[in-house]
Amino acid sequence: MPSADHELPIALLKDQPALAPELLQAVSGIKPPECEHIGLGSDSFTDNYPTEYRADTVVILGEPKRPDLAIVVENQLRPDPRKRFVWPVYLSTLRARRECPVTLLVLCPDKATSAWCRMPIETGHEGWALRPWVLNLAEAPAITDVEKARALPELAILCTPANADGPHQREVLTAFAEALEVTDRDRGSKYHDYVRSKLSEAARDCLEEIMQADVYEWKSDFALKYIAEGKAESLFTVLKSHGFAIDDELRRRITACTDPQQLDIWTGRVAKAQTLGEIFD
Known part of the structure; x- marks a missing residue:
């Protein structure tokens, strides 16, 4: 195979x-x-x-x-x-x-x-x-030009693994993220998973930081889904750190949310909440 x-x-x-x-x-x-x-x-x-x-x-x-x-x-x-x-x-x-x-x-x-x-x-x-x-x-040549990455996203995707730990790591991974932004959801998910499997832990952390950063206004379905997944994991961590129990129904609700702003709202309520109802109702 x-x-x-x-x-x-x-x-x-x-x-x-x-x-x-x-x-x-x-x-x-x-x-x-x-x-x-x-x-x-x-x-x-x-x-x-x-x-x-x-x-x-x-x-x-x-x-x-x-x-x-x-x-x-x-x-x-x-x-x-x-x-x-x-x-x-x-x-x-x-x-x-x-x-x-x-x-x-x-x-x-x-x-x-x-x-x-x-x-x-x-x-x-x-x-x-x-x-x-x-x-x-x-x-493969490093693709750091965001406009080139958006014009020919497949080139940025193909060249990212070879350059993700190089001297221009952040620029390369930003170009990769921009390439995914103009790629449809199914292909973007496939290409993201493939490239991510080739990255070092440091490069994966850098990519995560770029995708979750508020300085970029991601719009594609894939990017928003990816960002929501990261924010959902962060919300789980915050809830546990404040002693809240997460049952299966709540986990499904959080995981199913694809709106990054809503996830931020829930996360922001945790510190002052005494009950889960104060966070999610």
Whole structure:
């Protein structure tokens, strides 16, 4: 079963195909053609024989019927000698199908896998060697520009784990939070959980502080839900510290509240209250 480490970066690309040329330019220095249309292509390269060749994803730049460039994107978690035979198949088949330039972009989690993927693939024909463009996600560029994070949130999400403990931690995590702000609730929750699982305890604490800070006016459903969850946990802690018992019904009521302001009101009443009714009625 594919792991989250494999599936989440590919999901980001499928959610936002414009991420592919951005990453390609970052690792190759080559500026892809500027196209109004950037979309997904078929990732299946089946021929007339039983063998099926399937890439992780394919991004098409330009008009689908007359593309300017096609990018095959692979997320390679570890060396796999078989890929040195199938990657050239992906490119040659896609080039024949689309009749356009093609290139290969490989995402890797570490230096060793990146070095293996960068090795030229000699096809046997003189002068014909495939040299994949490779991005080591552990060295992904830091995204600290809030406007860029909001314009291309998938880029900020993909690059956050590598930079969350760097010298610009707060800026990186703020950009990540802003990226989630413009991402719909279901995807935002999925991406948040994935990135958070990659963060150190210090980075998680910093992200929590940013999301709960009053200086930011978060508006998305995901952000408000996340903030409410944090405030609910704080309310539970305050209630317990003042000796109030929390039964299942009260826990459900607090947990179900998605209004951060209401949670703040309840929390503010605790210090002077003698009964739960004075807090919640």
